Amino acid sequence: MSMRHISEGPSLVVYQHAEEAGFLAELRAQAVRAPHYDLDDLRTLDERLEAHLDxxxxxxxxxxxxxxxxxGAQASGEVFAATVLACESGDAAVLARIAEQLRAFPETGRGFAAALGWLDWTSVEPWVERLLAAPEPLFRRLGLEACGRHRIDxxxxxxxxxxxxxxxxxxxxARSAGELRRRDLMAEIRAHRRHADEAVRFWANWATAQMGDEEALxxxxxxxxxxxxxxxxxxxVLVGWQxxxxxxxxxxxxxxxxxxxRPVILGAGLLGDxxxxPWxxxxxxxxxxxxIAGEAFSLIAGAxxxxxxxxxxxxxxxxAGPTDDPRDPRVAMDPDEDLPWPDPARIAAWWQANGASLETGRRHLLGRPLDEAxxxxxxxxxxQRQRNAAAVALARLRPGEPLFPTDAxxxxxxxxLDAHG
Structure with missing residues (x-):
């Protein structure tokens, strides 16, 4: 890049803001499901992202x-930042350009949806209304996702x-209906229980199960x-409703x-018994x-x-992979990369000294009986993963309330949180 180009275009500082905003938007999308981020960590990440958007x-x-x-094809973070700025300024021409991007690279729609969820509802409501009325399925879906992220019907x-x-x-x-607890739509959602599409099938059963539909289990x-x-x-959902x-x-x-x-370990931690x-x-x-067994233990015991x-x-x-060897079938990233390595002997000794305070046959969450408080x-x-578990458990205890948005x-x-003391 020539100095002449830099002097006539955005400054290096602006380039840095754009790069960091895109990177942090992508990082945040991962952090909301990560095992090592808590609310304070997420708040710090949000503040960093907002500073670069500023x-x-x-x-x-x-x-x-x-x-x-x-x-471009790998620009979900840039789509996020551009959408935030365009919605705030009400720039329809820029949003039309972003729409072209989404048509060409639908996978970057996750950045667009995240931006609509990031902004205040008043900033995005006019644009969401247009999305919901759009003839193209892509935009209709993104409009529904924006409503779901805001828990707006x-x-x-x-x-x-x-x-x-x-x-x-x-x-x-179906997912939005489940998040909002739209029991009046149970029949319409249940009609998709055996849909040929896997995602439709999952979200339909996920939604109705949390409205008391035992056939969805x-x-x-x-x-x-x-x-x-x-x-x-x-x-x-299963351990909460079964x-x-x-x-x-x-x-x-x-x-x-x-x-x-592995699913048994995950389920045991979520069940909290x-x-x-010992297993x-x-x-x-x-x-x-x-x-993952260490994480499940912590989810039960609170250690x-x-x-x-x-x-x-x-x-x-x-x-756990992946490696550089093209013959290696391990192509996915290590799903437990951010979890600590537990010491079984130390944990067994700790459990021997402290485990009697937890009643078997009863659900626990981080060392205490599972209840609303x-x-x-x-x-x-x-x-975050503990918070996600708490949100699903709370939805079982408060079935009339929308699912708590741990990714908001x-x-x-x-x-x-303050509204509930």
Missing amino acids: GLRIAGRAGLDLLLRQL PGPALPAGLAHAEPGVVARA EPLRRFAGQAGEFQWRALS DHAFSVAWLRALAHNPAQR PLAV LIRQMHELPLAR DLALLDLERSEIPDFD QCRQVLCRGR PTKRQQVL
């Missing part, structure tokens, strides 16, 4: 034009979405046994299959399962492995 706002048109030039657009021909629209409508059990994006969500004794027996039956040990702790400690000896010195003194020589405490103090901007989350 820098782009100050840069004016130069900052926005820079973002638009950077759009889209009105007639929701049943219209459930009746849409495009599976992506139907799936998003069996389809969710199939999702719980399959690795993939729906597994954790299926498990969290009979406790049934869940214990179901997980025990799954545990007989070695290939199902101290009865599972979880045994799983910590197996390196591929050790860290912070790092704070209580319950980690291994040396990190094991274990590589503890769910709200974890939403305030827990890490932290300012909005704090308002919701």
Whole structure:
């Protein structure tokens, strides 16, 4: 890049703001599901992101034009930043340019939807109304997602979405209906229980299960046994809505299959019954399962492995992948990368000294009996995956309230938490 180009275009500072805003937007999308971020960490990340967005706002048109030039196949973060600026300024021409980007690269729509969720509802409402009325399924789906992120009922657009021909629209409508607890749409959602599209099938059953539909539990059990994006969500709903004794027996039956040990570990942690702790400690000896077993133990017992010195003194020589070898089938990133390595002997000793205070046969969350007060405490103090578990559990205890949005901007989350003391 020549100095002449720099002098005539945006300054290096503006380039930095654009780069950091895009990077932090992508990082935030991962952080809201990460095991090592708590609400304070997320708040710090939000403040950093907002600071770079402020820098782009100050840069004016130069900052926005820079973002638009950077759009492309891998530009979800840039789409996020450009959408924020365009919605705030009411720039329909820029939003039309972003729409072209979304048509060409639909996968970057996640940045667009995140931006609509980031902004205050008053800033995005006019644009969301246009999306909900759009003839293109892509934009209809994004409008429904924006409403879901804000926990705003889209009105007639929701049943219209459930009746849409495009599976992506139907799936998003079912999810939003579940998040909003639209029991009046139960029949319309249940009609998609056996839909050919996997996402539609999952979100339809996920939504109605949390409205008391017992027939939705069996389809969710199939999702719980399959690795993939729906597994954790299926498990969290199942352990909340199934009979406790049934869940214990179901997980025990799954545990007989070695290939199902990971979902059983996840389910045991979410179920929160101290009865599972000795088995979880045994799983910590197996390196591929050790860290997720440690997380499940903490979810039940409330023991912070790092704070209580319950980690291994040396990190094991274990590589979950991926590698540079094209013949290596391990192409996915290590799902437990951000979890500590538990020391089974230290944890067993700690449990021997402290475990008697937790009653077997009863659900616990971070060391305390699971109730509304503890769910709200974890939403305030827990890490993101713990907070996600608390949100689902709270939805079971408060079935008339929308699902708590643990991925919302932290300012909005704090308002919701403060409203309940």
